[in-house]
Amino acid sequence: MVDIIGHLGMGLIWLAIVSWLAYDGKTALGFVALGAPFSLLPDIDLWLSKAFQTVNHHGVVHTIVFVAAASIVIGAILAKWVVPRFDGDYLVPPAGSSYVYAIGAVFVGGLSHLFADMLSAPDIAPQVEPFWPFVETKIVTVDVFYYNDPVVNWGLFLSGLALAGVIWWQADDDDSAVAA
Template sequence: MVDIIGHVGMGLLWLTVAGWLAYEDEAALGFVALGAPFSLLPDIDLWLSKAFAGIKHHGVVHTVLFVSVAAIAIGAVLGKWVVPWLRSRYLPANAIGNDYLYAIGAVWVGGVAHVFADMLSAPDIADSIEPLWPLYRQSFGIDVFYYNDPVVNWGLFLGGLAFTAILWWQADTDDTAATA
């Protein structure tokens, strides 16, 4: 598991790649902005464990199954109210297609990025995770870096910001060149 800032950075990296593969310009940036907060979604178990006995960190909410179910539920709400608001103010007409799929995709990519980041560092001070539960009940832990490593955490965050900014700048440059 990486620190909060590292999870947001990993989310930015994954969302930027997915956003720019699926959408263009403002729609891709909107995808990144919509999904970035959900790169912290699996850590909801830290809050739930305080209210409910038996919930452990890196348990069922650190799975692709949980992220998928949560993305559908949260994406339905975002697709109903938030995405239409974004579309009416910031996104070009017909830039995203289905509002619900746009929102579900953003939440899902952010959440799965979190699970992947935890796979890279989980075994050091926390339980390893079983991301493919219930289909595959083996834990995955690559243990590439230490949880509290500020270089890794801030590197992921600043790298995610830089990557998003570079693609945004490139898209803006392409738009400027196309209109000239």
């Protein structure tokens, strides 16, 4: 598990890459903006463990199954009440399904969290089992860096910001080309 700033950075990196592949201009920027907060989604278990002693960090909510289920529920809510507000001068949702757009943004953000934890989890927390309940093994964890390493955390965040900045710049160029 990386620190909060590292998770946000990893989320920005993943969202920027996926948005480049799937969308153009402001639609790509909206995808990154919509999904970034959900790069922290699996750590909801830290809050849940305060209310329910049976909830463990890096347990069920640190799985692809949870991220997918949460993405469907949260994405549907975002598609209904948040994505339509993007339509306008700032961020433009895709012409296709706003549900796929919102669910995809939440899903990519959540997956980025699992990936970051796989790179650093064994230091102070249990290893991640992202493929549970299908694979009940912890062999997918690769201890590449210490979770609280400021160089890694800030490096991820600044890299993510740089990629998001490139998308913003490209979106602005797309608007300039249309206006001309």
